[in-house]
Amino acid sequence: MWSLWPGRVINAGKSRHNEDQACCEVVYVEGRRSVTGAPREPSQSQGLCFYYWGLFDGHAGGGAAEMASRLLHRHIREQLKDLVEILQDPSPPPLCLPGTSGTPGCSDSTHLIGPQSCWSSQKEVTHESLVVGAIENAFQLMDEQMARERERRGHQVEGGCCALVVVYLLGKVYVANAGDSRVRCECNTLWPFALSGHSQPQGFLKPELLGGEFTHLEFPRRVQPKELGQRMLYRDQNMTGWAYKKIELEDLRFPLVCGEGKKARVMATIGVTRGLGDHNLKVCSSTLPIKPFLSCFPEVRVYDLTQYEHCPDDVLVLGTDGLWDVTNDCEVAATVDRVLSAYEPNDPSRYTALAQALVLGARGTPRDRGWRLPNNKLGSGDDISVFVIPLGGPGSYS
Amino acid sequence: MWSLWPGRVINAGKSRHNEDQACCEVVYVEGRRSVTGAPREPSQSQGLCFYYWGLFDGHAGGGAAEMASRLLHRHIREQLKDLVEILQDPSPPPLCLPGTSGTPGCSDSTHLIGPQSCWSSQKEVTHESLVVGAIENAFQLMDEQMARERERRGHQVEGGCCALVVVYLLGKVYVANAGDSRVRCECNTLWPFALSGHSQPQGFLKPELLGGEFTHLEFPRRVQPKELGQRMLYRDQNMTGWAYKKIELEDLRFPLVCGEGKKARVMATIGVTRGLGDHNLKVCSSTLPIKPFLSCFPEVRVYDLTQYEHCPDDVLVLGTDGLWDVTNDCEVAATVDRVLSAYEPNDPSRYTALAQALVLGARGTPRDRGWRLPNNKLGSGDDISVFVIPLGGPGSYS
Numbered sequence: 001m002w003s004l005w006p007g008r009v010i011n012a013g014k015s016r017h018n019e020d021q022a023c024c025e026v027v028y029v030e031g032r033r034s035v036t037g038a039p040r041e042p043s044q045s046q047g048l049c050f051y052y053w054g055l056f057d058g059h060a061g062g063g064a065a066e067m068a069s070r071l072l073h074r075h076i077r078e079q080l081k082d083l084v085e086i087l088q089d090p091s092p093p094p095l096c097l098p099g100t101s102g103t104p105g106c107s108d109s110t111h112l113i114g115p116q117s118c119w120s121s122q123k124e125v126t127h128e129s130l131v132v133g134a135i136e137n138a139f140q141l142m143d144e145q146m147a148r149e150r151e152r153r154g155h156q157v158e159g160g161c162c163a164l165v166v167v168y169l170l171g172k173v174y175v176a177n178a179g180d181s182r183v184r185c186e187c188n189t190l191w192p193f194a195l196s197g198h199s200q201p202q203g204f205l206k207p208e209l210l211g212g213e214f215t216h217l218e219f220p221r222r223v224q225p226k227e228l229g230q231r232m233l234y235r236d237q238n239m240t241g242w243a244y245k246k247i248e249l250e251d252l253r254f255p256l257v258c259g260e261g262k263k264a265r266v267m268a269t270i271g272v273t274r275g276l277g278d279h280n281l282k283v284c285s286s287t288l289p290i291k292p293f294l295s296c297f298p299e300v301r302v303y304d305l306t307q308y309e310h311c312p313d314d315v316l317v318l319g320t321d322g323l324w325d326v327t328n329d330c331e332v333a334a335t336v337d338r339v340l341s342a343y344e345p346n347d348p349s350r351y352t353a354l355a356q357a358l359v360l361g362a363r364g365t366p367r368d369r370g371w372r373l374p375n376n377k378l379g380s381g382d383d384i385s386v387f388v389i390p391l392g393g394p395g396s397y398s
Numbered sequence: 399m400w401s402l403w404p405g406r407v408i409n410a411g412k413s414r415h416n417e418d419q420a421c422c423e424v425v426y427v428e429g430r431r432s433v434t435g436a437p438r439e440p441s442q443s444q445g446l447c448f449y450y451w452g453l454f455d456g457h458a459g460g461g462a463a464e465m466a467s468r469l470l471h472r473h474i475r476e477q478l479k480d481l482v483e484i485l486q487d488p489s490p491p492p493l494c495l496p497g498t499s500g501t502p503g504c505s506d507s508t509h510l511i512g513p514q515s516c517w518s519s520q521k522e523v524t525h526e527s528l529v530v531g532a533i534e535n536a537f538q539l540m541d542e543q544m545a546r547e548r549e550r551r552g553h554q555v556e557g558g559c560c561a562l563v564v565v566y567l568l569g570k571v572y573v574a575n576a577g578d579s580r581v582r583c584e585c586n587t588l589w590p591f592a593l594s595g596h597s598q599p600q601g602f603l604k605p606e607l608l609g610g611e612f613t614h615l616e617f618p619r620r621v622q623p624k625e626l627g628q629r630m631l632y633r634d635q636n637m638t639g640w641a642y643k644k645i646e647l648e649d650l651r652f653p654l655v656c657g658e659g660k661k662a663r664v665m666a667t668i669g670v671t672r673g674l675g676d677h678n679l680k681v682c683s684s685t686l687p688i689k690p691f692l693s694c695f696p697e698v699r700v701y702d703l704t705q706y707e708h709c710p711d712d713v714l715v716l717g718t719d720g721l722w723d724v725t726n727d728c729e730v731a732a733t734v735d736r737v738l739s740a741y742e743p744n745d746p747s748r749y750t751a752l753a754q755a756l757v758l759g760a761r762g763t764p765r766d767r768g769w770r771l772p773n774n775k776l777g778s779g780d781d782i783s784v785f786v787i788p789l790g791g792p793g794s795y796s
Contacts, residue, residue, distance in 0.1 A: 082642060095618050097642055099627040123618040125631050125640045132639025140636075220493050220521035229497040233523050238538075238695040241530025242523045244480060244495055297636040 019058035020320055020383040021069035021161075027052055029077050031084030048084050051168040052076070053387050057179060057320040059270070061158025064146060064277030068161055072276075075141045076167065079134035086130065087170060093125050131169060132300045135176045139163070139276065143296035146277045160270075160278030163298065164318055166389065171306040173316070173391075176298035178274040213288060214267060215253040223251050256293070266293055274298065310392025312345040313337075315354070322384035323362045326373065335361060355388040417456035418718055418781040419467035419559075425450055427475050429482030446482050449566040450474070451785050455577060455718040457668070459556025462544055462675030466559055470674075473539045474565065477532035484528065485568060491523050529567060530698045533574045537561070537674065541694035544675045558668075558676030561696065562716055564787065569704040571714070571789075574696035576672040611686060612665060613651040621649050654691070664691055672696065708790025710743040711735075713752070720782035721760045724771060733759060753786040 030047040052073045058065030086093050146157045162179020218235045220242075231244040234251075245251075257266055265271055267283045267290050274295050281290040317332055339357045343350035364371040364379025371379035428445040450471045456463030484491050544555045560577020616633045618640075629642040632649075643649075655664055663669055665681045665688055672693050679688045715730055737755045741748035762769040762777025769777035 079641070093631065093640075095631050096625060097629040099629060099644060125618055129639045130641070133633060133637055133641035134639070136637045136639055137641050220523055227494060231495040231497060233491065233493050235531060238693060239531055239534045240698060241527045241532070241534055242491075243477070243528070243531035243535050246497060295636060300638060 018383045019062045019065055019159075019161075020322070020385040021056040021058065021062070021065040022385055022387070023052070023054040023056075023069040023073060024387070025052045025073050026050075027073055027077050029080045029084055032081035046088070048080065048087065048169065050076075050080070051166075053166040053318060053389060055164045055318055055320055055385050055387060056161045056276075057164075057322075057383065057385070058161040059159050059272075060278070060281070063158030065159075065161035067146060067149070067157055068142060068163055068276050071145065072138060072142050072163065072165065075138035075145075076135055076165075079138045079141075080131070080169075083130055083134060087127050093127060093130055095125070127170075128172060128302055131167070131172070131174055132302065135165070135167060135174060135300055136297055139176065139178060139296050139298050143276050147279045150279050157277055157279070160275050160281065160294075162272055162275045162320070164320070165298070166316065166318060166387075168305075171304065173303040173305055174300060175303070175316075176300045178276065178296060178298040179272050213254060213283070213286065214256050215251060216256050217251060218255060218257060219251070222255075223247055225252060228252075266290065270294070305391065312390065312392060313340050314391040315340075315351065316387075316389040316391060317358065318387040318389070319358065320383060320385045322380045322382035323358060323386055325382060326362050326364075326377070326380045327358075331361075332358065351388045351390055355386045358386045358388070359384050416781045417460045417463055417557075417559075418720070418783040419454040419456065419460070419463040420783055420785070421450070421452040421454075421467040421471060422785070423450045423471050424448075425471055425475050427478045427482055430479035444486070446478065446485065446567065448474075448478070449564075451564040451716060451787060453562045453716055453718055453783050453785060454559045454674075455562075455720075455781065455783070456559040457557050458676070458679070461556030463557075463559035465544060465547070465555055466540060466561055466674050469543065470536060470540050470561065470563065473536035473543075474533055474563075477536045477539075478529070478567075481528055481532060485525050491525060491528055493523070525568075526570060526700055529565070529570070529572055530700065533563070533565060533572060533698055534695055537574065537576060537694050537696050541674050545677045548677050555675055555677070558673050558679065558692075560670055560673045560718070562718070563696070564714065564716060564785075566703075569702065571701040571703055572698060573701070574698045576674065576694060576696040577670050611652060611681070611684065612654050613649060614654050615643075615649060616653060616655060617649070620653075621645055623650060626650075664688065668692070703789065710788065710790060711738050712789040713738075713749065714785075714787040714789060715756065716785040716787070717756070718781065718783045720778045720780035721756060721784055723780060724760050724762075724775070724778045725756075729759075730756065749786045749788055753784045756784045756786070757782050 027050050028047055029050065054069060054072055056065035056068045056072075080087075082097075149157045163176075164179065165176045167174040167176070216237055220233050223232060227247050228249065229247060231246050232251075233242045234245045235242050254267075266273055267288070269283055269290055270278065270281060273293070274297070276296055278294060279291055282288060283290060313336070315336060317336070335357055336354060339354040340350050343353065361373070362380045362384050364373045366372075371381075373379050425448050426445055427448065452467060452470055454463035454466045454470075478485075480495075547555045561574075562577065563574045565572040565574070614635055618631050621630060625645050626647065627645060629644050630649075631640045632643045633640050652665075664671055665686070667682055667688055668676065668679060671691070672695070674694055676692060677689055680686060681688060711734070713734060715734070733755055734752060737752040738748050741751065759771070760778045760782050762771045764770075769779075771777050
């Protein structure tokens with residue numbers, strides 16, 4: 001359990017082995033090289049700063065979450081090093097840069113080659129999309145580093161983790177999500193921002209990796225042998241709706257995805273389709289690897305803070321599924337209102353109090369039969385981590 | 399050019415070969431069989447009616463569009479025949495039905511088989527998702543029929559088509575879109591409904607079908623041989639942002655998707671990734687087939703008419719890209735206001751007048767240098783088709 005910014009950590013005390021990890025840093029990025037190759041003037045050598053918050057919800061061991069919390073922001077910094085000058089220059093990013101070996105930069109005059117004239121126009125690439133690309137590549141490099149560490153004896157990275165990361169850079173908030181953690185923006189401005197994290201697994205188009213043990217068709221429940229010849233509801237990889245089909249022998253195979261919502265499992269094993277790590281993961285009682293069906297790429301959304309006015313009550317709430325399993329957007333909004341209004345707008349401790357209230361509200365209190373919420377429902381049995389990030393007014397980071 | 403419901407057809411007169419087709423029908427669906435297998439009571443044998451509007455924007459010949467306009471609603475009817483009783487029964491759809499050979503119906507008690515308990519819950523399937531599934535399968539069967547006709551000598555189906563279909567059934571509007579036509583709802587209720595149609599092509603995960611001629615990486619423009627060793631902006635299949643990479647030999651291959659917006663082309667050949675037909679389509683100056691990279695499945699959205707109050711000015715505007723290329727949501731909204739307010743609310747000809755105004759507005763008038771819009775920009779050079787569907791009040795279909 002983490003509350004935070006400017007930095008307070010509290011453990012919920014429900015279990016000894018908390019697999020959640022968190023990280024909150026101000027990261028300075030020094031430019032790696034000049035775009036033009038010319039000697040850099042002092043003004044050009046000015047670096048960039050970004051604010052960083054990361055929540056990492058581990059599974060099957062805490063190794064991946066621990067490693068990601070320690071290193072992911074460094075990968076992001078590395079990716080941004082080439083962009084320091086480009087991001088500070090208001091003109092559009094150059095399409096092409098000189099090679100590292102000192103090849104001269106290319107001109108942007110385009111000679112058309114190929115059967116169509118569709119290349120007469122160049123795509124416009126924004127500064128924003130360069131930062132998104134840097135974050136995406138950082139996630140991939142983090143995942144590859146976990147794979148390398150796995151191969152070193154004694155440095156086995158246990159398990160995998162979901163990662164929810166916020167980067168604030170040059171007036172914009174980038175939210176990158178790989179997994180089932182979620183973020184919610186409590187603003188006057190409308191920003192319905194519930195990243196689902198539950199995307200289709202990669203494997204639907206890789207039937208050759210299913211090893212003849214799984215079917216890519218989805219059924220509302222497991223098909224039983226005695227139902228052969230009957231017609232059951234199903235959907236194919238391209239369908240969002242359902243239809244009936246006659247049950248055949250191969251439909252008795254185990255489904256690639258079974259269950260729904262929190263109980264959904266890919267290949268009967270893992271509950272998320274995005275995340276870092278899990279390089280060792282095999283299908284239960286099988287040698288079939290699951291990693292090829294998972295994606296390490298996050299879904300990234302961008303919020304331009306400069307486009308909106310924000311007051312001290314506008315906050316971003318980041319939470320692992322331990323929070324979101326037992327609460328919802330409306331309840332979180334009510335807690336935000338209740339807690340923040342009890343403090344002076346310029347009291348920075350109000351955000352810490354809010355994070356604590358959200359965590360304690362989701363945990364519940366121990367009673368006769370387990371930890372219970374005020375409505376007597378079971379409290380979250382999962383690790384619970386929350387970041388509260390103020391977007392405007394005193395105590396904000398801008 | 400079509401205006402329509404209750405049924406008027408006008409050709410824009412710009413070209414002799416209009417590849418747009420349209421269809422507007424009231425379709426009666428008779429139940430195919432009883433769910434229980436028991437003798438059907440008279441009340442159960444009552445069929446269903448749906449209202450149907452379809453716009454088909456052909457390319458590379460008018461055959462596919464013509465065939466789809468003639469047959470797609472029949473495929474939808476066939477798919478709905480098994481659902482007639484189920485859709486009229488308020489209880490949730492049965493997961494399993496008796497087989498056609500008279501196998502007895504299965505019980506819904508689930509015996510868990512397999513390594514995980516994630517099957518203890520059954521998925522909930524709604525009536526709505528059955529209709530969505532029926533429409534999706536109808537699109538696929540339509541596409542398969544085009545493939546079969548292609549193989550018959552003398553019945554070659556030319557080209558392909560985008561398809562935009564609206565089905566009104568049991569109080570709900572289903573909008574199914576495969577291609578780049580669009581629909582816009584002008585309502586008091588907020589329904590921002592701009593179906594994009596431009597999805598990623600299927601082929602990103604099928605590198606073996608790229609024949610070594612294409613790269614799945616995306617660059618902002620075609621890479622030139624002299625740029626080898628330099629660093630250029632690119633993105634990989636999993637990225638939404640951009641990053642720089644060192645240009646290598648295989649990056650000189652032609653890209654799977656090039657260009658952007660209206661000028662985007664899959665394998666340098668076709669401008670849409672969804673649609674019907676195109677079974678003969680090959681990459682320019684190549685024998686590489688493009689069909690495996692296209693999807694015939696529509697994106698389907700559902701609008702529950704019973705949840706909202708509608709007035710006679712609330713309309714659904716369906717248009718092929720000939721309309722949307724030269725106008726936008728705001729201009730369409732202004733035209734809706736202007737034309738409808740010039741008529742009495744209960745005058746059904748106001749919707750025909752609106753469709754005509756939208757088509758004529760996008761076409762422009764012939765002047766010195768081509769067909770021009772009032773703002774002197776070029777009018778649409780494409781075929782233009784528009785349906786205006788009133789959602790409430792006199793003249794509506796409900």
